[in-house]
Amino acid sequence: MAGAAPGKSSKQLGWEHFPHAADVGLRGFGPTPERAFEQAALALTAVVTDAEVAPTTRVEVSRDAPDLELLFVEWLNAIIYEMAVRGMLFGKFSVRIVGLHLDGELWGEAVDPARHAPACEPKGATYTALRVAEGPARLWSAACVVDV
Protein backbone atom coordinates (compact mmCIF):
# COMPACT_ATOMS: atom_id res chain seq x y z
CA MET A 1 0.00 0.00 0.00
CA ALA A 2 1.25 3.51 -0.73
CA GLY A 3 -0.03 7.05 -0.80
CA ALA A 4 0.82 10.58 -1.81
CA ALA A 5 -0.44 13.88 -0.46
CA PRO A 6 -3.09 15.52 -2.67
CA GLY A 7 -1.66 18.10 -5.01
CA LYS A 8 1.95 17.05 -4.46
CA SER A 9 4.24 15.06 -6.64
CA SER A 10 4.59 11.55 -5.24
CA LYS A 11 8.32 11.91 -5.83
CA GLN A 12 8.48 14.71 -3.28
CA LEU A 13 6.03 13.57 -0.69
CA GLY A 14 4.53 10.19 0.02
CA TRP A 15 4.53 7.00 2.05
CA GLU A 16 4.55 3.24 1.58
CA HIS A 17 4.30 0.02 3.51
CA PHE A 18 6.93 -2.66 3.10
CA PRO A 19 6.58 -6.29 4.18
CA HIS A 20 7.88 -7.80 7.40
CA ALA A 21 7.38 -11.48 8.26
CA ALA A 22 5.10 -10.90 11.25
CA ASP A 23 4.25 -7.22 11.14
CA VAL A 24 4.46 -4.23 8.84
CA GLY A 25 7.13 -1.79 7.75
CA LEU A 26 6.36 1.83 6.94
CA ARG A 27 8.30 4.54 5.17
CA GLY A 28 7.62 8.24 4.65
CA PHE A 29 9.29 10.47 2.06
CA GLY A 30 9.73 14.22 1.94
CA PRO A 31 12.11 17.07 1.17
CA THR A 32 12.98 17.39 4.89
CA PRO A 33 13.01 14.98 7.86
CA GLU A 34 9.91 16.78 9.18
CA ARG A 35 7.90 16.09 6.02
CA ALA A 36 9.15 12.48 5.89
CA PHE A 37 8.05 12.01 9.53
CA GLU A 38 4.59 13.42 8.71
CA GLN A 39 4.23 11.06 5.75
CA ALA A 40 5.32 8.08 7.84
CA ALA A 41 2.60 9.00 10.32
CA LEU A 42 0.04 8.76 7.50
CA ALA A 43 1.46 5.30 6.73
CA LEU A 44 0.95 4.41 10.41
CA THR A 45 -2.72 5.37 10.24
CA ALA A 46 -3.07 3.33 7.04
CA VAL A 47 -1.84 0.27 8.98
CA VAL A 48 -5.00 0.62 11.05
CA THR A 49 -7.63 1.80 8.57
CA ASP A 50 -8.27 2.40 4.88
CA ALA A 51 -11.05 4.88 5.71
CA GLU A 52 -10.83 8.67 5.75
CA VAL A 53 -10.02 10.17 9.13
CA ALA A 54 -11.60 13.58 9.75
CA PRO A 55 -9.20 16.15 11.26
CA THR A 56 -11.66 17.50 13.81
CA THR A 57 -9.61 17.40 17.04
CA ARG A 58 -6.04 18.61 17.51
CA VAL A 59 -3.54 16.95 19.86
CA GLU A 60 -0.01 18.18 20.59
CA VAL A 61 2.96 15.92 21.31
CA SER A 62 6.55 16.67 22.19
CA ARG A 63 9.48 14.22 22.21
CA ASP A 64 13.27 14.13 22.61
CA ALA A 65 15.76 11.43 21.64
CA PRO A 66 19.52 10.90 21.41
CA ASP A 67 19.56 10.89 17.58
CA LEU A 68 17.27 11.50 14.59
CA GLU A 69 16.43 7.82 14.02
CA LEU A 70 15.43 7.28 17.63
CA LEU A 71 13.46 10.54 17.44
CA PHE A 72 11.52 9.06 14.53
CA VAL A 73 10.60 6.01 16.64
CA GLU A 74 9.62 8.31 19.51
CA TRP A 75 7.39 10.29 17.13
CA LEU A 76 5.56 7.18 15.98
CA ASN A 77 5.29 5.92 19.56
CA ALA A 78 3.84 9.26 20.64
CA ILE A 79 1.11 8.87 17.99
CA ILE A 80 0.48 5.25 19.03
CA TYR A 81 0.13 6.40 22.64
CA GLU A 82 -2.37 9.14 21.78
CA MET A 83 -4.36 6.71 19.62
CA ALA A 84 -4.56 4.27 22.52
CA VAL A 85 -5.40 6.58 25.41
CA ARG A 86 -7.76 8.87 23.49
CA GLY A 87 -9.38 6.13 21.38
CA MET A 88 -8.63 8.25 18.31
CA LEU A 89 -7.26 7.92 14.81
CA PHE A 90 -5.27 10.72 13.17
CA GLY A 91 -5.31 11.76 9.54
CA LYS A 92 -3.23 14.95 9.45
CA PHE A 93 0.16 15.68 10.99
CA SER A 94 2.58 18.54 11.42
CA VAL A 95 6.16 18.16 12.69
CA ARG A 96 8.79 20.69 13.74
CA ILE A 97 12.27 19.52 14.73
CA VAL A 98 14.85 21.74 16.41
CA GLY A 99 18.06 19.90 17.18
CA LEU A 100 16.84 16.58 18.59
CA HIS A 101 13.58 17.95 19.96
CA LEU A 102 10.33 17.32 18.13
CA ASP A 103 7.04 19.18 18.45
CA GLY A 104 4.17 17.58 16.63
CA GLU A 105 0.50 18.26 16.00
CA LEU A 106 -1.98 15.50 15.20
CA TRP A 107 -5.48 16.08 13.87
CA GLY A 108 -8.03 13.33 14.04
CA GLU A 109 -11.29 11.96 15.41
CA ALA A 110 -12.61 9.28 17.76
CA VAL A 111 -12.45 5.72 16.40
CA ASP A 112 -15.75 4.74 14.82
CA PRO A 113 -15.54 0.92 14.58
CA ALA A 114 -18.31 0.76 11.96
CA ARG A 115 -16.82 3.41 9.66
CA HIS A 116 -13.08 2.94 10.25
CA ALA A 117 -13.22 -0.88 10.62
CA PRO A 118 -9.78 -0.79 12.25
CA ALA A 119 -7.74 -3.82 11.14
CA CYS A 120 -5.22 -3.86 13.93
CA GLU A 121 -3.72 -1.91 16.77
CA PRO A 122 -0.06 -0.85 16.59
CA LYS A 123 1.77 -1.92 19.77
CA GLY A 124 4.97 0.02 19.23
CA ALA A 125 7.47 1.26 16.65
CA THR A 126 10.62 -0.87 16.57
CA TYR A 127 14.28 -0.34 15.66
CA THR A 128 14.00 -3.02 12.97
CA ALA A 129 14.70 -1.65 9.48
CA LEU A 130 15.01 1.73 11.19
CA ARG A 131 16.54 4.31 8.88
CA VAL A 132 16.21 8.06 8.55
CA ALA A 133 18.42 9.33 5.75
CA GLU A 134 18.72 11.78 2.92
CA GLY A 135 18.76 9.97 -0.41
CA PRO A 136 19.30 11.07 -3.99
CA ALA A 137 17.66 14.32 -5.16
CA ARG A 138 17.60 15.60 -1.55
CA LEU A 139 14.73 13.31 -0.71
CA TRP A 140 14.53 12.27 2.93
CA SER A 141 13.06 8.94 3.95
CA ALA A 142 12.09 7.73 7.42
CA ALA A 143 11.34 4.03 7.90
CA CYS A 144 10.93 1.30 10.50
CA VAL A 145 8.87 -1.79 11.28
CA VAL A 146 5.84 -1.41 13.55
CA ASP A 147 4.76 -4.25 15.84
CA VAL A 148 1.03 -4.88 15.45
Add this chain to the structure above:
Amino acid sequence: MDPARFTRIDATAWRIEPTGAMRVPAIIYADEELIRGMDEKVCEQAANVATLPGIVVASYAMPDAHWGYGFPIGGVAAFDAEQGGVISAGGVGFDISCGVRTMLTGISVAEIKLKQKALADSLFLQIPAGVGSHGSITLDPAEMEAMLKGGARWAIERGWGEVRDLERIEEHGTMAGSRPECVSDRAKHRQRREMGTLGSGNHYLEIQAVDTIHDAEVAKVFGLVKDQVVVTIHCGSRGLGHQIGSEFLLEMAVAAKEAGIALPDRELACAPIKSEVGQRYLGAMRAAINCALANREILGHLTRRIFLHFFPNARLDLLFDVSHNTCKVETHSVEGKPRELFVHRKGATRAFGPGHPTLPEALRSVGQPVLIGGSMGTDSYVLVGARTGEEKAFASACHGAGRALSRHAATKRWSGRKVTDELAARGILVRSPSMRGVAEEAPGAYKDCGAVVAAAEQAGLARRVARLTPLVCIKG
Protein backbone atom coordinates in the same frame (compact mmCIF):
# COMPACT_ATOMS: atom_id res chain seq x y z
CA MET B 1 17.69 -20.87 4.24
CA ASP B 2 20.27 -23.16 2.70
CA PRO B 3 20.84 -26.08 5.12
CA ALA B 4 24.45 -26.27 3.94
CA ARG B 5 25.33 -23.17 5.95
CA PHE B 6 24.78 -25.09 9.23
CA THR B 7 26.53 -27.90 11.04
CA ARG B 8 23.82 -30.53 11.17
CA ILE B 9 23.69 -32.11 14.64
CA ASP B 10 20.80 -34.47 13.87
CA ALA B 11 17.55 -34.55 11.87
CA THR B 12 16.09 -31.52 13.71
CA ALA B 13 19.06 -29.61 15.17
CA TRP B 14 21.17 -27.17 13.15
CA ARG B 15 24.17 -25.37 14.56
CA ILE B 16 25.79 -22.07 13.59
CA GLU B 17 29.38 -22.27 14.81
CA PRO B 18 30.56 -19.24 16.78
CA THR B 19 32.40 -16.76 14.60
CA GLY B 20 33.36 -13.12 15.06
CA ALA B 21 31.74 -11.63 18.16
CA MET B 22 29.58 -14.70 18.88
CA ARG B 23 30.27 -15.96 22.40
CA VAL B 24 28.34 -19.22 21.98
CA PRO B 25 26.90 -21.15 19.03
CA ALA B 26 23.35 -20.66 17.77
CA ILE B 27 21.15 -23.74 17.45
CA ILE B 28 17.96 -23.91 15.40
CA TYR B 29 15.51 -26.77 15.97
CA ALA B 30 13.57 -27.61 12.82
CA ASP B 31 13.32 -30.29 10.16
CA GLU B 32 14.98 -29.74 6.81
CA GLU B 33 11.84 -28.48 5.12
CA LEU B 34 11.19 -25.91 7.85
CA ILE B 35 14.84 -24.80 7.67
CA ARG B 36 14.56 -24.34 3.90
CA GLY B 37 11.41 -22.24 4.37
CA MET B 38 12.81 -20.13 7.20
CA ASP B 39 13.69 -16.47 6.69
CA GLU B 40 17.42 -15.72 6.34
CA LYS B 41 16.93 -13.19 9.11
CA VAL B 42 16.41 -15.99 11.67
CA CYS B 43 19.99 -17.13 11.18
CA GLU B 44 21.31 -13.57 11.39
CA GLN B 45 19.26 -12.71 14.46
CA ALA B 46 20.03 -15.96 16.33
CA ALA B 47 23.74 -15.32 15.67
CA ASN B 48 23.40 -11.70 16.86
CA VAL B 49 21.83 -12.84 20.15
CA ALA B 50 24.87 -15.12 20.62
CA THR B 51 27.10 -12.01 20.84
CA LEU B 52 25.38 -10.61 23.96
CA PRO B 53 27.35 -10.58 27.23
CA GLY B 54 26.75 -13.37 29.73
CA ILE B 55 24.86 -15.67 27.35
CA VAL B 56 25.02 -19.30 28.46
CA VAL B 57 25.40 -22.46 26.32
CA ALA B 58 23.75 -21.26 23.07
CA SER B 59 21.29 -18.93 21.39
CA TYR B 60 18.29 -21.06 20.38
CA ALA B 61 15.55 -20.77 17.76
CA MET B 62 12.39 -22.88 17.86
CA PRO B 63 10.83 -24.65 14.82
CA ASP B 64 8.39 -21.74 14.25
CA ALA B 65 11.15 -19.10 14.28
CA HIS B 66 10.78 -16.11 12.00
CA TRP B 67 12.14 -12.60 11.52
CA GLY B 68 11.60 -10.69 14.74
CA TYR B 69 13.02 -7.61 16.43
CA GLY B 70 16.61 -8.12 17.51
CA PHE B 71 15.79 -11.60 18.73
CA PRO B 72 14.08 -13.90 16.25
CA ILE B 73 10.45 -14.62 17.15
CA GLY B 74 10.84 -18.13 18.47
CA GLY B 75 14.13 -17.19 20.15
CA VAL B 76 15.37 -18.48 23.51
CA ALA B 77 18.49 -17.26 25.33
CA ALA B 78 19.66 -17.54 28.95
CA PHE B 79 21.99 -15.11 30.70
CA ASP B 80 24.01 -15.36 33.91
CA ALA B 81 23.92 -12.16 35.97
CA GLU B 82 27.15 -13.20 37.71
CA GLN B 83 28.96 -13.25 34.38
CA GLY B 84 27.87 -9.80 33.22
CA GLY B 85 24.67 -11.16 31.71
CA VAL B 86 22.14 -8.78 30.22
CA ILE B 87 18.40 -8.35 30.08
CA SER B 88 16.90 -7.14 26.80
CA ALA B 89 13.56 -5.38 26.33
CA GLY B 90 13.67 -6.46 22.66
CA GLY B 91 14.34 -10.02 23.81
CA VAL B 92 11.04 -10.03 25.67
CA GLY B 93 9.06 -8.10 23.08
CA PHE B 94 6.45 -5.36 23.10
CA ASP B 95 3.56 -7.55 24.16
CA ILE B 96 5.07 -8.62 27.46
CA SER B 97 3.70 -11.97 28.68
CA CYS B 98 1.53 -12.43 25.63
CA GLY B 99 0.25 -15.94 26.06
CA VAL B 100 -2.43 -18.56 25.78
CA ARG B 101 -4.89 -20.17 28.16
CA THR B 102 -7.08 -23.17 27.43
CA MET B 103 -10.19 -24.06 29.42
CA LEU B 104 -11.95 -27.43 29.37
CA THR B 105 -15.71 -27.27 28.94
CA GLY B 106 -16.72 -30.94 29.15
CA ILE B 107 -19.30 -30.10 26.47
CA SER B 108 -19.52 -32.19 23.32
CA VAL B 109 -19.06 -30.78 19.82
CA ALA B 110 -22.60 -31.93 19.01
CA GLU B 111 -24.05 -29.91 21.92
CA ILE B 112 -22.06 -26.81 20.97
CA LYS B 113 -23.19 -27.01 17.35
CA LEU B 114 -26.81 -26.64 18.46
CA LYS B 115 -25.98 -23.21 19.94
CA GLN B 116 -22.90 -22.33 17.90
CA LYS B 117 -24.23 -19.18 16.22
CA ALA B 118 -25.84 -17.70 19.33
CA LEU B 119 -22.70 -18.46 21.32
CA ALA B 120 -20.46 -16.82 18.71
CA ASP B 121 -22.66 -13.71 18.64
CA SER B 122 -22.80 -13.49 22.42
CA LEU B 123 -19.03 -13.85 22.81
CA PHE B 124 -18.46 -11.20 20.14
CA LEU B 125 -20.87 -8.81 21.83
CA GLN B 126 -19.58 -9.26 25.34
CA ILE B 127 -15.82 -9.76 24.97
CA PRO B 128 -14.29 -6.35 24.16
CA ALA B 129 -12.13 -6.86 21.06
CA GLY B 130 -10.46 -4.69 18.46
CA VAL B 131 -9.10 -1.16 18.25
CA GLY B 132 -10.80 1.41 20.45
CA SER B 133 -12.70 -1.15 22.53
CA HIS B 134 -12.68 -0.69 26.29
CA GLY B 135 -13.59 -3.04 29.07
CA SER B 136 -16.12 -2.35 31.79
CA ILE B 137 -13.30 -2.05 34.34
CA THR B 138 -11.58 1.28 35.01
CA LEU B 139 -8.60 1.21 37.37
CA ASP B 140 -7.83 4.07 39.74
CA PRO B 141 -4.19 4.43 40.87
CA ALA B 142 -4.63 2.21 43.95
CA GLU B 143 -6.30 -0.56 41.96
CA MET B 144 -3.66 -0.26 39.21
CA GLU B 145 -0.96 -0.83 41.84
CA ALA B 146 -2.85 -3.79 43.32
CA MET B 147 -3.34 -5.34 39.86
CA LEU B 148 0.33 -4.92 38.94
CA LYS B 149 1.35 -6.62 42.18
CA GLY B 150 -1.30 -9.33 42.31
CA GLY B 151 -1.85 -10.51 38.73
CA ALA B 152 -4.52 -13.20 38.34
CA ARG B 153 -4.87 -13.42 42.13
CA TRP B 154 -5.95 -9.75 42.14
CA ALA B 155 -8.57 -10.48 39.48
CA ILE B 156 -9.93 -13.40 41.49
CA GLU B 157 -10.08 -11.33 44.69
CA ARG B 158 -12.21 -8.80 42.80
CA GLY B 159 -14.61 -11.54 41.65
CA TRP B 160 -13.27 -12.02 38.11
CA GLY B 161 -12.09 -15.61 38.29
CA GLU B 162 -11.91 -18.72 40.42
CA VAL B 163 -9.34 -19.60 43.11
CA ARG B 164 -8.99 -23.07 41.59
CA ASP B 165 -7.46 -21.44 38.48
CA LEU B 166 -4.34 -20.26 40.29
CA GLU B 167 -2.42 -23.55 40.37
CA ARG B 168 -2.97 -23.83 36.60
CA ILE B 169 -1.31 -20.48 35.83
CA GLU B 170 2.44 -19.99 35.53
CA GLU B 171 3.84 -18.47 38.75
CA HIS B 172 0.55 -19.55 40.38
CA GLY B 173 -1.05 -16.43 38.97
CA THR B 174 1.22 -13.84 40.60
CA MET B 175 4.66 -12.90 39.30
CA ALA B 176 6.94 -12.16 42.24
CA GLY B 177 9.30 -9.18 42.10
CA SER B 178 6.83 -6.83 40.42
CA ARG B 179 7.65 -3.16 41.05
CA PRO B 180 4.74 -0.94 39.98
CA GLU B 181 6.83 2.13 40.82
CA CYS B 182 9.07 1.21 37.84
CA VAL B 183 6.09 1.43 35.46
CA SER B 184 5.67 4.92 33.99
CA ASP B 185 2.52 6.96 34.44
CA ARG B 186 2.05 6.83 30.66
CA ALA B 187 2.05 3.03 30.69
CA LYS B 188 -0.44 2.97 33.56
CA HIS B 189 -2.63 5.53 31.84
CA ARG B 190 -2.64 3.45 28.66
CA GLN B 191 -3.91 0.46 30.66
CA ARG B 192 -6.51 2.27 32.77
CA ARG B 193 -9.47 1.04 30.72
CA GLU B 194 -7.98 -1.99 28.96
CA MET B 195 -8.43 -4.74 31.55
CA GLY B 196 -10.53 -7.59 30.21
CA THR B 197 -9.96 -6.68 26.56
CA LEU B 198 -8.70 -9.02 23.88
CA GLY B 199 -6.77 -6.57 21.69
CA SER B 200 -6.32 -7.07 17.96
CA GLY B 201 -3.88 -8.47 15.39
CA ASN B 202 -3.26 -12.16 16.00
CA HIS B 203 -5.09 -12.18 19.34
CA TYR B 204 -8.24 -14.23 19.55
CA LEU B 205 -10.72 -16.23 21.56
CA GLU B 206 -11.61 -19.58 20.04
CA ILE B 207 -14.00 -22.39 20.77
CA GLN B 208 -12.17 -25.50 19.59
CA ALA B 209 -12.98 -29.17 19.16
CA VAL B 210 -10.58 -31.82 20.44
CA ASP B 211 -10.13 -33.45 17.06
CA THR B 212 -7.28 -35.93 17.57
CA ILE B 213 -5.67 -37.44 20.63
CA HIS B 214 -1.97 -38.17 20.11
CA ASP B 215 -1.13 -39.32 23.64
CA ALA B 216 -4.07 -40.96 25.43
CA GLU B 217 -2.36 -41.23 28.80
CA VAL B 218 -1.36 -37.57 29.03
CA ALA B 219 -4.65 -36.41 27.47
CA LYS B 220 -6.47 -38.19 30.29
CA VAL B 221 -4.39 -36.38 32.90
CA PHE B 222 -5.02 -33.07 31.09
CA GLY B 223 -8.76 -33.77 30.86
CA LEU B 224 -8.78 -33.64 27.06
CA VAL B 225 -11.48 -35.87 25.54
CA LYS B 226 -11.95 -36.42 21.82
CA ASP B 227 -15.00 -34.61 20.40
CA GLN B 228 -15.31 -32.40 23.43
CA VAL B 229 -14.85 -28.66 23.28
CA VAL B 230 -12.26 -26.33 24.81
CA VAL B 231 -11.95 -22.54 24.85
CA THR B 232 -8.59 -20.94 24.10
CA ILE B 233 -7.70 -17.28 24.65
CA HIS B 234 -4.61 -15.64 23.13
CA CYS B 235 -3.68 -12.15 24.35
CA GLY B 236 -1.22 -10.29 26.54
CA SER B 237 -0.49 -7.26 28.68
CA ARG B 238 -2.25 -4.84 26.31
CA GLY B 239 -1.21 -1.18 26.25
CA LEU B 240 0.74 -1.34 29.50
CA GLY B 241 3.18 -3.93 28.17
CA HIS B 242 3.52 -2.16 24.82
CA GLN B 243 4.36 1.12 26.52
CA ILE B 244 6.90 -0.46 28.90
CA GLY B 245 8.53 -2.22 25.93
CA SER B 246 8.79 1.02 23.92
CA GLU B 247 10.13 3.10 26.79
CA PHE B 248 12.78 0.62 27.95
CA LEU B 249 13.91 -0.06 24.40
CA LEU B 250 15.01 3.58 24.20
CA GLU B 251 16.52 3.56 27.69
CA MET B 252 18.41 0.35 26.97
CA ALA B 253 19.73 1.66 23.65
CA VAL B 254 21.45 4.37 25.70
CA ALA B 255 22.37 2.02 28.58
CA ALA B 256 24.02 -0.53 26.28
CA LYS B 257 26.22 2.18 24.80
CA GLU B 258 27.17 3.44 28.25
CA ALA B 259 27.99 -0.11 29.39
CA GLY B 260 30.27 -0.52 26.36
CA ILE B 261 28.13 -3.29 24.84
CA ALA B 262 28.56 -3.40 21.07
CA LEU B 263 25.16 -4.18 19.55
CA PRO B 264 25.05 -5.72 16.06
CA ASP B 265 21.41 -4.56 15.86
CA ARG B 266 19.90 -1.63 17.79
CA GLU B 267 16.82 -3.69 18.54
CA LEU B 268 18.99 -5.90 20.78
CA ALA B 269 19.12 -2.96 23.18
CA CYS B 270 19.90 -4.38 26.60
CA ALA B 271 21.37 -3.55 29.98
CA PRO B 272 23.42 -5.59 32.45
CA ILE B 273 21.01 -7.44 34.74
CA LYS B 274 22.80 -5.98 37.75
CA SER B 275 22.58 -2.39 36.47
CA GLU B 276 20.05 0.14 37.71
CA VAL B 277 18.22 0.15 34.35
CA GLY B 278 18.26 -3.65 34.20
CA GLN B 279 16.74 -3.92 37.67
CA ARG B 280 14.09 -1.31 36.89
CA TYR B 281 13.13 -3.11 33.69
CA LEU B 282 12.84 -6.40 35.58
CA GLY B 283 10.47 -4.76 38.07
CA ALA B 284 8.37 -3.18 35.31
CA MET B 285 8.36 -6.30 33.12
CA ARG B 286 7.18 -8.44 36.06
CA ALA B 287 4.40 -5.91 36.69
CA ALA B 288 3.41 -6.31 33.02
CA ILE B 289 3.42 -10.11 33.41
CA ASN B 290 0.91 -9.66 36.25
CA CYS B 291 -1.15 -7.40 33.99
CA ALA B 292 -1.28 -10.13 31.32
CA LEU B 293 -2.14 -12.85 33.86
CA ALA B 294 -4.93 -10.66 35.28
CA ASN B 295 -6.21 -9.83 31.81
CA ARG B 296 -6.45 -13.46 30.71
CA GLU B 297 -8.10 -14.37 34.03
CA ILE B 298 -10.76 -11.68 33.51
CA LEU B 299 -11.35 -12.80 29.92
CA GLY B 300 -11.66 -16.38 31.16
CA HIS B 301 -14.22 -15.22 33.71
CA LEU B 302 -16.26 -13.35 31.07
CA THR B 303 -16.18 -16.46 28.89
CA ARG B 304 -17.37 -18.66 31.74
CA ARG B 305 -20.27 -16.30 32.39
CA ILE B 306 -21.37 -16.48 28.75
CA PHE B 307 -21.05 -20.26 28.66
CA LEU B 308 -23.11 -20.56 31.85
CA HIS B 309 -25.92 -18.72 30.12
CA PHE B 310 -26.04 -21.38 27.38
CA PHE B 311 -24.86 -24.38 29.42
CA PRO B 312 -25.86 -23.91 33.10
CA ASN B 313 -23.67 -26.79 34.31
CA ALA B 314 -20.51 -25.78 32.48
CA ARG B 315 -17.46 -25.36 34.75
CA LEU B 316 -14.74 -24.40 32.27
CA ASP B 317 -11.83 -25.72 34.31
CA LEU B 318 -8.53 -24.14 33.38
CA LEU B 319 -6.16 -26.61 31.74
CA PHE B 320 -3.25 -24.17 31.84
CA ASP B 321 -2.16 -20.58 31.17
CA VAL B 322 1.25 -20.04 29.53
CA SER B 323 3.12 -16.92 28.45
CA HIS B 324 5.40 -16.79 25.44
CA ASN B 325 7.07 -13.33 25.69
CA THR B 326 8.97 -13.23 28.98
CA CYS B 327 12.24 -13.23 30.86
CA LYS B 328 12.11 -15.52 33.90
CA VAL B 329 14.71 -16.40 36.54
CA GLU B 330 15.01 -20.17 36.51
CA THR B 331 17.44 -22.78 37.75
CA HIS B 332 18.87 -24.92 34.96
CA SER B 333 21.53 -27.56 34.86
CA VAL B 334 24.58 -26.42 32.90
CA GLU B 335 27.38 -28.97 32.53
CA GLY B 336 25.86 -30.90 35.43
CA LYS B 337 25.69 -27.93 37.80
CA PRO B 338 22.55 -25.96 38.74
CA ARG B 339 22.76 -22.30 37.74
CA GLU B 340 20.34 -19.43 38.20
CA LEU B 341 19.71 -17.96 34.76
CA PHE B 342 17.60 -15.19 33.23
CA VAL B 343 15.84 -17.04 30.42
CA HIS B 344 14.44 -14.87 27.62
CA ARG B 345 11.68 -16.46 25.58
CA LYS B 346 10.52 -14.30 22.67
CA GLY B 347 7.68 -16.10 20.95
CA ALA B 348 8.64 -19.30 22.75
CA THR B 349 6.82 -21.24 25.47
CA ARG B 350 8.22 -22.54 28.72
CA ALA B 351 7.88 -26.32 28.60
CA PHE B 352 8.78 -27.99 31.89
CA GLY B 353 9.07 -31.75 31.69
CA PRO B 354 7.71 -34.38 34.09
CA GLY B 355 8.60 -33.97 37.75
CA HIS B 356 9.23 -30.23 37.70
CA PRO B 357 8.59 -28.95 41.24
CA THR B 358 6.61 -25.85 40.14
CA LEU B 359 3.95 -27.91 38.36
CA PRO B 360 0.66 -28.60 40.16
CA GLU B 361 0.48 -32.05 41.69
CA ALA B 362 -2.13 -33.26 39.22
CA LEU B 363 0.19 -32.54 36.27
CA ARG B 364 3.62 -33.19 37.79
CA SER B 365 3.90 -36.82 36.71
CA VAL B 366 3.39 -36.02 33.02
CA GLY B 367 4.76 -32.47 32.55
CA GLN B 368 3.54 -28.98 31.72
CA PRO B 369 0.82 -28.34 29.14
CA VAL B 370 2.30 -26.36 26.23
CA LEU B 371 -0.39 -24.53 24.27
CA ILE B 372 0.34 -23.87 20.61
CA GLY B 373 -2.02 -21.49 18.85
CA GLY B 374 -2.94 -21.74 15.20
CA SER B 375 -4.95 -19.13 13.36
CA MET B 376 -8.68 -19.13 12.66
CA GLY B 377 -9.37 -22.05 10.40
CA THR B 378 -6.12 -23.79 11.23
CA ASP B 379 -5.32 -26.36 13.88
CA SER B 380 -3.98 -25.62 17.34
CA TYR B 381 -2.15 -28.15 19.49
CA VAL B 382 -1.71 -29.09 23.11
CA LEU B 383 1.77 -30.46 23.78
CA VAL B 384 3.43 -31.60 26.98
CA GLY B 385 6.92 -30.61 28.11
CA ALA B 386 9.48 -33.35 27.44
CA ARG B 387 12.17 -34.45 29.88
CA THR B 388 14.78 -33.81 27.17
CA GLY B 389 13.66 -30.19 26.74
CA GLU B 390 15.82 -29.12 29.69
CA GLU B 391 19.11 -29.97 27.97
CA LYS B 392 17.86 -29.03 24.50
CA ALA B 393 16.76 -25.42 25.13
CA PHE B 394 16.30 -24.63 28.83
CA ALA B 395 12.89 -26.34 28.80
CA SER B 396 11.38 -24.33 25.93
CA ALA B 397 9.22 -25.08 22.92
CA CYS B 398 7.57 -23.30 20.00
CA HIS B 399 4.53 -21.01 20.39
CA GLY B 400 2.64 -21.12 17.11
CA ALA B 401 2.94 -21.66 13.42
CA GLY B 402 4.50 -18.35 12.36
CA ARG B 403 3.44 -16.36 9.34
CA ALA B 404 4.01 -17.61 5.82
CA LEU B 405 2.83 -14.35 4.21
CA SER B 406 3.07 -10.75 5.36
CA ARG B 407 -0.11 -8.89 6.28
CA HIS B 408 0.25 -6.87 3.10
CA ALA B 409 0.51 -10.00 0.93
CA ALA B 410 -2.43 -11.58 2.75
CA THR B 411 -4.75 -8.64 2.05
CA LYS B 412 -3.75 -8.73 -1.60
CA ARG B 413 -4.60 -12.42 -1.84
CA TRP B 414 -7.81 -12.67 0.22
CA SER B 415 -10.80 -10.57 1.17
CA GLY B 416 -12.02 -10.79 4.74
CA ARG B 417 -15.60 -11.43 3.64
CA LYS B 418 -14.57 -14.33 1.41
CA VAL B 419 -12.42 -15.84 4.16
CA THR B 420 -15.32 -15.55 6.62
CA ASP B 421 -17.77 -17.16 4.15
CA GLU B 422 -15.40 -20.00 3.29
CA LEU B 423 -14.77 -20.75 6.94
CA ALA B 424 -18.51 -20.63 7.68
CA ALA B 425 -19.02 -23.23 4.94
CA ARG B 426 -16.53 -25.41 6.83
CA GLY B 427 -18.49 -24.92 10.07
CA ILE B 428 -16.14 -22.29 11.56
CA LEU B 429 -17.82 -19.04 12.61
CA VAL B 430 -15.60 -15.95 12.61
CA ARG B 431 -16.65 -12.72 14.31
CA SER B 432 -14.48 -9.62 13.95
CA PRO B 433 -14.99 -5.84 13.80
CA SER B 434 -12.65 -5.67 10.78
CA MET B 435 -12.83 -7.64 7.54
CA ARG B 436 -9.34 -6.39 6.63
CA GLY B 437 -8.15 -7.75 9.96
CA VAL B 438 -9.66 -11.13 9.02
CA ALA B 439 -7.86 -11.05 5.65
CA GLU B 440 -4.56 -10.22 7.34
CA GLU B 441 -5.01 -13.22 9.63
CA ALA B 442 -6.35 -15.58 6.96
CA PRO B 443 -5.53 -19.25 7.59
CA GLY B 444 -3.40 -19.38 4.44
CA ALA B 445 -1.18 -16.56 5.76
CA TYR B 446 0.24 -18.94 8.37
CA LYS B 447 2.61 -21.89 8.09
CA ASP B 448 1.44 -25.40 8.81
CA CYS B 449 1.30 -25.67 12.60
CA GLY B 450 1.34 -29.47 12.27
CA ALA B 451 4.83 -29.45 10.74
CA VAL B 452 6.08 -27.12 13.49
CA VAL B 453 4.82 -29.27 16.37
CA ALA B 454 6.00 -32.47 14.71
CA ALA B 455 9.49 -30.95 14.49
CA ALA B 456 9.29 -29.80 18.14
CA GLU B 457 8.43 -33.37 19.11
CA GLN B 458 11.18 -34.90 17.00
CA ALA B 459 13.66 -32.43 18.46
CA GLY B 460 12.74 -33.53 22.00
CA LEU B 461 11.37 -30.11 23.07
CA ALA B 462 7.78 -31.23 23.76
CA ARG B 463 5.42 -34.05 22.75
CA ARG B 464 2.04 -33.83 21.02
CA VAL B 465 -0.99 -34.61 23.19
CA ALA B 466 -3.97 -33.39 21.16
CA ARG B 467 -4.94 -31.49 18.06
CA LEU B 468 -7.66 -28.84 18.27
CA THR B 469 -9.77 -27.53 15.40
CA PRO B 470 -11.70 -24.24 15.56
CA LEU B 471 -15.50 -23.93 15.73
CA VAL B 472 -15.83 -20.26 16.66
CA CYS B 473 -13.19 -17.55 16.39
CA ILE B 474 -13.53 -14.07 17.91
CA LYS B 475 -10.86 -11.83 16.36
CA GLY B 476 -9.88 -8.45 17.70
